[in-house]
Amino acid sequence: MFSCKLFGAVAGVAVAALSATGALAQAKDKIKVGFIYVGPVGDHGWSYQHDQGRQAIEKAFPGKVTTTFVESVPEADSERAIEQLARTGHDLIFTTSFGFMEPTLKVAKKYPNIKFEHATGFKRAPNLATYAAKFHEGRYIIGQIAGKMTKSNTIGYVGAFPIPEVIAGINAFYLGAQSVNPDVKIKIVFANTWYDPAKEGDAAKALLDQGVDMLAQHTDSPAPIQAAEARGKFGFGQASDMERFAPKAQLTAIVDNWNDYYVERTKAVLDGTWKSQDVWGGIDSHMVVMSPYKNMPDDVKKLAQETEAAIKAGTLNPFKCPVIGQDGKEIECKGNGALSDEQVLGMNFYVKGIEDKIPQ
Template sequence: MMNRRNFNKLLGAGLVAAAAPKIVTPALADDVLKVGFVYFGPVGDFGWTYQHDVGRQDIVKKFGDKVKTTYVENVPESADAERVIANLAAKGHKLIFTTSFGYMDPTIKAAKRFPKTYFEHCAGYKLASNVSVYEARFYEGRYVQGVIAGMMSKTGVAGYIASIPIPEVIMGMNAFLLGMRSVNPTAKLKFIMVNTWYDPGKEGDAAKALIDQGCDIVTQHTDSTAPLQVYAQRGIKGFGEATDMLKFAPTAQLTASVNNWGPYYVKRVQDVIDGTWKSANTWGGLASGMLEMAPYHNMPDNVVAAAKATEEGIKSGKIVIFKGPLKDQKGIAKSTEGVVLDDGSISSMDWLVEGVVGDLPK
């Protein structure tokens, strides 16, 4: 996807309040494949980074002593990232996963310095002979969430805690409202842009503000469990992010869009072992298993049935999310009747659908 998450001018140092990078490395033998991971958050965020680390652990379970893994957490999306990535390569890591969009240019630079090392960059779009990119179609899960919200919201107004105004987040908001409007044509979506991926304080405050604005169901595109805990305190329902967060709010979580990186990570490690690794661009969703829906809770049986049917419809291709007619907030047509937006249009999305309340930052 040549434009996927292509707003890197919005992604500089300081998206996450980063502590000094922590490197965790087991004792290594000379005859094992060394695999490195670079994380922008802590593995204990129980969101984005946590789920990538679950994938790393899947590698360990699959290959045992044949592979040893290293991870570096709390790495800022800045020039420091190149140093960390290059350091892993210099220490003999043959395969390195860099797990945030802001690592794109540092990954490309490190790949030029270490042409015999294989690099896998999550959420980027720049390829090289030794660099692949991979991403999940998160918007598919947002649409399923929207269907649930459309059926359960009493006010017809849902809330969205947005992180950064990039296409991934924008398409998520749009898909959520389209899902709502598939069952409630007058539904609206309010959002707050918190300008961070992980900040429990900001996320919790945003949840409270959206509830105070009349949103009776709220979802998040941020990584902490703070919003769900606010929902539980305020007696409303919502959705987890990146991983199943049910245990943190057993009475509030309806479901969660779960990022399932393990199978992809295992396959790419096997490719290196087999000598078949090639640069590729992967964008998987519900059908591929790269995205999954957590079990459905705290909702009536008919809503569970509708959610499961929606999930299966997306997998089969019966449900196409970004299919015209589509209009933006100003009523301008973005797609005419029956016309489906292609991946390039989706991955460079910079407009909000009709019914989303609020403006994107300039």
């Protein structure tokens, strides 16, 4: 169901080590699965959606799987929480934020018989797999919607931190808007948090004060889209469908669907077939889902649906070459007619037309 890719020397070491140990391939009758969340399960965004996946595991394996979770874990203090799960009989542990990468790797090395999975990271080990979703595919779609519907030609983006995943999302959003509206401009504010409704709301208001009438976000609470609705503007849900928080403002939402992946990987532990791997699923594998298109003209809805279908079919890539950097120079195209996966996953530049600078 999911596409797997193993990058670089780290992956090679992982594969070699896997073949040298049988400890990772033992079937079990019952297992315990744990989750570490960066925000509260009630954030109605990122952590909420991961917790939907945890609940899907319980429904899929009644009597065979027990799940637990630790919420609102600061990235800088996550090692203790991960180790706590490792010490309390968990067979499989999912850590679900980029900043959990190094702590997860450290704990995984101490507990070689426990399986670990880290969301949005790139470091693996014989007992540590990684997984993420191609959120940028959805952001290209919402960029087109924003580009078609903006009246001010000024669209906005609330980012969490200037890491490659967020930068790639900003670029895809802007490229989508630019593809239908060459005059569009984008303004960006970083909230420097994944989940803090007050800070997220303040960032959104700052953008709206600058004339933004289309607001996207890569933070976890509904605060930005609620700010858009309060001003009579439009926005997009993030990670979960946020329509209930802003029914007049939400045009669509990029929904992270972890359910199938979590069920599949739990089954692999039960079956004794689990292996370290890297998965990057998108619209085609249903890991990225667009919520219903609403509050928009029929022609814009039709465009969004056609773009979604083209991405799913593999005929449209948001980072199709040539991609021009902010400095006006063409980015070397290392993929098959588009930027390579590695280039997208490590993106550290803005595309041409974005006037903001990436914070250092």
